[in-house]
Amino acid sequence: MLDAMIDAAKRGENVFISDVRTRFAEISETEARSIFIELLLLDGVGRVEYTLSVPRLTGPEGEAVQFVASYVRAEVYNILSSMGGRTMTIYTDTSDAVVVGILRGLHDDFCVGLPRSQRTGYGNCVNVIDRMLAAIDANSEPFTFVLRDIAERPADRSTERAEKAKTRESSGMLTRVTADLDGKAICGIDIGGTDIKMALAIDGTIVCFKEYDWNPTSYAAADMIVDPILILTRLVRAYASFAADGGDRVPHELREAMGKDAGIENIKSAVEAAEKRLGDRLLALDAVGVSFPDVIIRDKVVGGETTKTRAIKRNPALEFESEFAKITSLDEKLRALCRSGGAVKIMNDGPMSAYTAAVETAAVEPERVADGVLAYSLGTELGTGWVDGDGNVPEMPLECYNFIIDLGDFVARGYPAEDVRSNVNVNTGLAGTLQRYTSQSGVFRLAIDRFKAKRPDLYREIFDSGFVVTTRLDGREILAVPTEPRDMRKAFLEHVMALPEREKDEIVNDIFRRIGVYLAITWLETVHTVRPDCREITLFGRVVKNPRCFELIREGALSVESDIRLHVADAGMANTPLMKQLDADPDFTVAQFAQAVGAIYFGNQGLIG
Secondary structure (H helix, E strand, C coil): CCCHHHHHHHHCCCCCCCHHHHHCCCCCCCHHHEEEEECCCCCCEEEEEEEEECCCCCCCCHHHHHHHHHHHHHHHHHHHHHHHHCEEEEEEECCCCHHHHHHHCCHHCCCCCCCCHHHHCCCCHHHHHHHHHHHHHCCCCCEEEEEEEECCCCCHHHHHHHHHHCCCCCCCCHHHHHCCCCCEEEEEECCCCCCEEEEEECCEEEEEEEECCHHHHHHHHHHHHHHHHHHHHHHHHHHHHHHHHHCCCCCCHHHHHHHCCCCCCCHHHHHHHHHHHHHHHHCCCCEEEEECCCCCCCCEEEECCCCCHHHHCCCCCCCCCCCHHHHCCCCHHHCEEEEEEEEEEEHHHHHHHHHHHHHHHCCCHHHHHCEEEEEEEEEECEEEEEEEECCCCCCCCCCCCEEEEEECCHHHHCCCCCCCCCCCCCCCCEECCHHHCHHHHHHHHHHHHHHHHHHHHHHHHHCCCCCCEEEEECCCCECCCCCCCCCCHHHHHHHHHHHHHCCCCCCHHHHHHHHHHHHHHHHHHHHHHHHCCCCEEEEEHHHHHHHHHHHHHHHHHHHHCCCCCCEEEEHHHHHHHHHHHHHHCCCCCHHHHHHHHHHHHHHHHHHCC
16 A cells, blocks of 8 residues: 555655545554544643554655655644644554654654744744744743653543534624624725735725735845835725815826836825825724735734745845744734724634635525634635634634645655746645645646646747746756746736636646645545534635636536535625625626625724624
C-alpha cells in the first residue's frame, strides 16, 4: 500500500490526505499503530480529540517512514491551521521507536521554541497561534506539544461537550442586523487579494459602491496596505456626505475618484479637497465593517503569514513584528473615522462569506442557519468561513487555505513556489496546500498542465496573450503570471473561465471539474478538523460566478462526495433590504459586492451589541 502511494506521487499523481487516512484506518490492529491527539483550545477550556492510525514501520529511515512522517505532520498542521490551540497532547505506544521519533520531531518540525522571525514551513501556523494567544492575553504561554504514553490517555469528553452545545438558544442577531439601520451611516469593506470593494449605506439605503484594484503581495511596508484602506473609506464617506446634502453637488474630481480606474494619488487629492470643502458637514460614520484576508481575533488582524504580508516579511529594512502591528491596529485607525461610540468590526474574509450567507438565508429560512453556515470563497486564496447561528465567529485561525490535501505529485513540488506549475505554497514553502489547488492559482496550474499536454493551441494562446511569461529566478527558467506593469491575474482567470463555453472541450472542462474534486477534499478535511454542524456550503468568488464553471465544479465535487451540497452566492441570495438594492443596481452585482454588503450588516452588529 505505501509503495503504491509513493510510486503514484513520483508519477505526479495526487495522493489525497483523506484517502491516506481512510486506507490507514483500514489496517488491522496488529499492523497499525494508533495516535490519539487532544487539543486544548485557545480559550483554555475546550478540548477536541482526534484519532489517527499509521502502519507499523520496521526502520527509522526510508521512503515509507518519510511518507508516514509527512502524513502525520500534515494531519497536525491541518488541525493547528484550522483550530489553533494552546497545547496539543499526543498519546501513543511509546515503545514504538519509529512512531515516537516522528512525534518527537514535531517540536522541531513546527519550530516550537524558536523566535517568530526564525520559524518557517510548518512553524508559520505556530506564529499565528502565538499571535492569537497574545491578543487574548498578553501573558499567555506560547503553544506547546506534549507526548505521553497511551496508558496516560484520559477518558473521552467529547460527548459531554456535544450535549452542552445543543442547549444554546438563538439570539436572532442575524435578522436584527438587517432591520435596525435607520439613523445610521455604515461602511462595508471587502478587502481582497486583487481589489478592495466598498459599499456605504445611510438610513438603510446604499448610497455608493467603490471598487479599487491593488496588489498587496508586492507591498513591502504596512502603510502601503493600511493607507489605501483608510483613503478609500474617507472617499466613500466624503461622497456620501455630498449625497446626503442636497444643497451641494458632488464635485467632478470626487466623481472621477469613485471610478474603478482612479489612481490612489488622484483619489487622495480629491478626498482632501472634498473634506476641506465639506467642513463640519463631513459625515461621521456610525460603524465600519471589514472583511480582511487574514486571521482576525476580537477585531484585530493577528495572522501575518499570508501572501499579502510576504513582501513586508522579506523587507530587510523592517522588523516584521513591529511593522505588522500597524496592520493589527487597523481597527483603531478606522475608528478615528467614526463618531464617538462608533463601532469597527473586522472579520476574516472566509467567515465574512459565511456571515453574509447566514444573514441572507436567515431572512427567509431562519431554521436553515440554526446550526451555523459554512462558506468557501474561491479567490486569490481559498477563504473558509464558519459562523454559528447567532453570527458569531469561533475564536480559531480557520486558515483552511493552508490545508495540506495532497501528499503526492512530487513532480509539481519540484518547481519553485514562484512557478505557476508548482504546488508549493508561496508563504510556507510546503507542498500540496490548497493555495495551489482551489484558488485562482489552481486554475492557472491546471490550465498550464492540461493545455501543454493536450491542447497546444490553447497553451500558445496564453503566452501570446501575455497571461503567462517565461522568466528566470535564481538562474532557473520559470513560468509566471505577470503582476507588473499590468497585473494579469484577473485577465488570465477570466480567459480560462470563458473557455468551457468557447471550446466545448472536455480537456477544458476537466480543469473546473478538478477544482471541484479539490473542493470536495477540502470539505472532507474541514469536517475532519473543524467538525461544523452545518452541511451546506455557500460558494463565493469570481470562479463560481460563471454558471458553466460552477456546474463543472459541482460535478467534480459530487464525483468525490455524493452528499456534498454546494450553492453559489448569487442574485438568488438577495433576500435582505440592502442585498436587494445591490441586486437591482445596474452596474454592480451580488457576486462582486455581496461581502461588502455583508460587512455593513456586521458593522451594524457592533452597534447592536
